[in-house]
Amino acid sequence: MTHKPQIKIPATYMRGGTSKGVFFSLKDLPEVAQVPGEARDRLLLRVIGSPDPYGKQTDGMGGATSSTSKTVILSKSESPDHDVDYLFGQVSIDKPFVDWSGNCGNLSSAVGAFAINAGLVNAERIPENGIATVRIWQANIGKTIIARVPITDGAVQETGDFELDGVTFPAAEVQIEFMDPADGDGAMFPTGNVMDDLEVPGIGTLKATMINAGIPTVFVNGSDIGFTGTELQEAINGDDKVLAMFELIRAHGAVRMGLINSIDEAANRQHTPKVAFVAKPADYVSSSGKAIQASDIDLSVRALSMGKLHHAMMGTAAVAIGTAAAIPGTLVNLAAGGGDRNAVLFGHPSGTLRVGAEAKQVDGAWVVEKAIMSRSARILMEGWVRVPGDSF
Structure with missing residues (x-):
């Protein structure tokens, strides 16, 4: 019996806040998965290891919790007011389903660092030392996020002494600003009432x-x-x-x-x-x-x-x-x-x-x-993720 071999796709495994996920540059995805649809969903499900009736995601990159069953796709923004477009996919653990209906605030803290490392942010916007302000377009909900990423000697500073409850080790602080955070284009209180x-x-x-x-x-x-x-x-x-x-x-x-x-x-x-x-x-x-x-x-x-x-x-x-x-x-x-x-x-x-x-x-x-909070982020692993060539 002949089976298609595995293919490898450039990817970065990152922690952002109290979550972690697999990050991709849009241009690195197989062509059929560079557009929304069934092929993209099937690819991401296979990357994460879902659906898994055992609930463990053993045959994928997922960690068998909602916090660790996540994917991110980034691309250079076509808008002059933004640096990067950010799309988040929450992968179900036990169902063949990727939910694109919302953002992940924790992984938002890793988007700026990935964008800088992937060359998605123009070099003139990155100081030699200081804070890089990365303007993120959150494509799921159509909102702007500002990430303030620390830079040392022209590179993202990941290590530091900022402690975040829910994360074991300290790291560099990343301030995140969620601009006009009312989700979508409706009212902040859709019923018209605060209670x-x-x-x-x-x-x-x-x-x-x-x-x-x-x-x-x-x-x-x-x-x-x-x-x-x-x-x-x-x-x-x-x-x-x-x-x-x-x-x-x-x-x-x-x-x-x-x-x-x-x-x-x-x-x-x-x-x-x-x-x-x-x-x-x-x-x-x-x-x-x-x-x-x-x-x-x-x-x-x-x-x-x-x-x-x-x-x-x-x-x-x-x-x-x-x-x-x-x-x-x-x-x-x-x-x-x-x-x-x-x-x-x-x-x-x-x-x-x-x-x-x-x-x-x-x-x-x-x-x-806007709403403001501090998180931290760092690269856990980078290289390629492999999936069977006939899985999407």
Whole structure:
């Protein structure tokens, strides 16, 4: 029997924030995968090792979690106002599905470094020493991201002493600015309200804040569904009944936000919206054993990604948290003590994270100019990834 040999494709394996993924330059992909469609999806699924009924992604580059089942495609931007176009694909672990409906805020922190190393940023924009400002067009949601990448002796500085909870080792700090973070071209609050009653059959009517900022997110109160906000992954991810409850909340929130027409469509839109629950500050011990004091945080937040409680916090969800915290009357704002604020420090399973955002009302609608947070990124491996030639 004759089988096509493997092909090799230039690729870089990078960590960005608390996620990692396989990065490609668009021009390096096989021609048939340089355009959106089934061939591209099949290629990326095979690279990551999905779908895997064993849930391990052993035969691919994925790490069997939503945080490590990710792909990025970059190209030099044709816009004079941007340096690079950034497309993110969230790869399902157990289904033959790549979700292109949203951004990855964590991997956004690695885009600038990759773009510089790949020659996608004009040389005159890169200082010999200092900070390179990389203007990123986030193609999934049509938004601008500004990455401020440290440069030493003309090269990206990856090592440093910046510590990020959820990441084991320190690295260089990369500041990320999410400009006009309201997702898509609709309202920041698609229901028109900063808080709604969300009816979820079998669960009841929950207070909810549904916001399009960073990534569409449905926030509920932890106390309304039996949680304190101090939970770690093992308290939720091993309970199929609890996970089904969160998926039901997510699906009904998606319908109310106008993202889908019926809850049946939620299965084909796994990446968005996110669902999260908030709680007032409380003492807890993070997954690394670090003691988090209630007095050190403004609130606690736990968020689910691709059907599982995230080990830290998705970057885009952090933008949603920061934005919602800046708007009086949202569940996030109330959990943080209410009132006006332009930054929030919240607790998550791996520790804490600070995110800033400034909100204002324009013609009766809430507007946020940008949300800001710091992450870190570094190359883990570079070279080629190999896939069977008949897999796409």
